[in-house]
Amino acid sequence: MINDVIAIIQDYWLLLLIGQYPNGPLGGLANTLILSALSIALAFPVSILLALARLSKWRLLRWPVTGLVYVTRGVPLLMLILWSYFLVPLWTGADVPSFVTMLTTLVVYQGAFLSEVVRAGIVALGSGQMDAARALGHSSLGAMRFIILPQALYNMIPSIISTFVSTIKDTTLGYVINVPDLTFAASQVNNQLLTQPFQVFFILAVVYYAICWSLTHVANIVERRITRRRAGLSGDAAPVELVPAKIISEQL
Amino acid sequence: MNGFDLSAILRNPEYTAMLLHGIEMTFVIYIGSWLLAMTLALLLLCIRFSPLRFGDRAVAAYVSYHRNVPTLVQLMLWYFGIFTLFPAGLTSWLAAHNAETIFAVIGLGLCQAAYFSEDLRSGLRSVSPGQMEAAKALGHSYISAMRFVIMPQGVRNALPPLINHSVSLFKNSSLAIVIGASELTHAVKEVENLSFRTFEIYLIGTVLYLFFSLLIMGAGAYLSMRADPARSARA
Numbered sequence: 001m002i003n004d005v006i007a008i009i010q011d012y013w014l015l016l017l018i019g020q021y022p023n024g025p026l027g028g029l030a031n032t033l034i035l036s037a038l039s040i041a042l043a044f045p046v047s048i049l050l051a052l053a054r055l056s057k058w059r060l061l062r063w064p065v066t067g068l069v070y071v072t073r074g075v076p077l078l079m080l081i082l083w084s085y086f087l088v089p090l091w092t093g094a095d096v097p098s099f100v101t102m103l104t105t106l107v108v109y110q111g112a113f114l115s116e117v118v119r120a121g122i123v124a125l126g127s128g129q130m131d132a133a134r135a136l137g138h139s140s141l142g143a144m145r146f147i148i149l150p151q152a153l154y155n156m157i158p159s160i161i162s163t164f165v166s167t168i169k170d171t172t173l174g175y176v177i178n179v180p181d182l183t184f185a186a187s188q189v190n191n192q193l194l195t196q197p198f199q200v201f202f203i204l205a206v207v208y209y210a211i212c213w214s215l216t217h218v219a220n221i222v223e224r225r226i227t228r229r230r231a232g233l234s235g236d237a238a239p240v241e242l243v244p245a246k247i248i249s250e251q252l
Numbered sequence: 253m254n255g256f257d258l259s260a261i262l263r264n265p266e267y268t269a270m271l272l273h274g275i276e277m278t279f280v281i282y283i284g285s286w287l288l289a290m291t292l293a294l295l296l297l298c299i300r301f302s303p304l305r306f307g308d309r310a311v312a313a314y315v316s317y318h319r320n321v322p323t324l325v326q327l328m329l330w331y332f333g334i335f336t337l338f339p340a341g342l343t344s345w346l347a348a349h350n351a352e353t354i355f356a357v358i359g360l361g362l363c364q365a366a367y368f369s370e371d372l373r374s375g376l377r378s379v380s381p382g383q384m385e386a387a388k389a390l391g392h393s394y395i396s397a398m399r400f401v402i403m404p405q406g407v408r409n410a411l412p413p414l415i416n417h418s419v420s421l422f423k424n425s426s427l428a429i430v431i432g433a434s435e436l437t438h439a440v441k442e443v444e445n446l447s448f449r450t451f452e453i454y455l456i457g458t459v460l461y462l463f464f465s466l467l468i469m470g471a472g473a474y475l476s477m478r479a480d481p482a483r484s485a486r487a
Contacts, residue, residue, distance in 0.1 A: 071462060074461065074469075075462055076426035079437065079458055083454055086451070169321075175430065176429070197333050209320045
């Protein structure tokens with residue numbers, strides 16, 4: 001069993017790492033990581049805008065965005081992927097690679113989830129910060145830009161890292177529309193070997209575990225450091241709750 | 253394709269039968285894996301709270317694996333991998349008895365148990381240790397203190413994440429399509445292939461998922477409200 005696993009890794013490590021890159025599209029683990037990083041990078045600004053819209057006092061802005069967030073929370077990611085697979089080529093009128101379809105879906109999906117995190121972070125700061133900033137002569141937007149968001153976003157760093165972890169896990173669903181990622185590469189290996197499915201998927205699980213576990217670990221360390229800093233550097237101060245416990249956690 | 257026409261799907265008995273079967277299978281998978289997950293979660297919780305150090309580590313490893321490996325990969329490992337390692341008799345029996353659904357229930361249930369047990373654990377840990385001491389001082393045994401004092405408070409604290417994760421589990425039941433279970437997403441794809449009315453059938457699928465998710469969220473909110481001690485005190 002162990003020998004089989006080692007033999008598979010020796011034969012196929014390049015395929016699992018970068019797919020058929022020089023001769024074909026980039027794939028494998030590299031593509032999984034690029035896809036996740038890109039979607040988080042694009043989802044982050046989207047989520048701030050969505051959060052501000054949800055906290056806005058104009059109903060015209062608040063209601064549609066609240067609706068969008070609820071729809072995204074209530075519908076499986078798989079259904080959203082099917083929607084983009086159908087709609088993105090229809091709207092752009094071009095033959096869109098599945099990578100772009102997946103990226104679009106993940107930006108919408110994670111943008112909606114992150115917006116809840118951002119919103120909770122802003123609410124958790126309390127209204128005193130905003131009042132004080134306004135009293136000092138900041139405009140509403142200026143206070144948001146210079147006082148509220150820098151603090152809220154700083155407190156959110158651990159949540160962003162864990163969103164990155166769930167994005168990595170989400171990219172596996174690209175398998176359904178043939179995004180050439182790590183899962184896709186593993187099933188290619190499985191199709192070539194045919195006789196050792198357990199070993200192949202075992203390797204796949206171990207690789208995902210290693211990546212997600214280490215990132216979760218990093219998130220925990222960062223969280224502890226931030227909590228200490230927010231508590232005012234005195235080690236024995238009461239722990240400050242960064243983000244309310246009822247926050248929507250997403251899981252895949 | 254002609255214009256938007258929902259009735260082309262809803263009036264067609266063949267398509268509605270497919271969708272209803274999909275809904276039924278989705279609920280079979282959902283309820284089956286929910287029950288499996290909750291039972292296992294309680295078991296894991298008992299091991300965690302028992303004085304065995306080894307048990308604690310084993311549960312931590314179990315939780316860590318199921319939280320850090322994508323659910324889809326877990327399902328694939330079960331259906332494409334572990335399934336093939338079973339003895340031949342069991343394999344053929346399973347294949348004759350809807351193996352896709354069974355493995356969807358097993359895979360999703362085992363994965364969800366990790367989340368449920370962590371939710372319950374953090375709920376119980378948020379009950380202050382003074383509660384246990386007070387209960388013992390009042391003459392409760394360990395078991396009855398757990399049953400009447402600690403558990404009611406702990407479960408109430410754990411309700412919000414448990415509800416969130418129950419909704420996630422419902423949404424994750426759609427992953428079973430990858431191993432070929434004939435649940436709702438599968439039915440949606442099938443109707444799409446037959447009718448070519450992609451927009452309409454996706455809309456129906458989305459509305460159905462949204463409806464059931466909101467139903468579960470609503471039921472959870474009602475449960476939390478019922479469990480709220482402030483409300484019981486008023487009544």
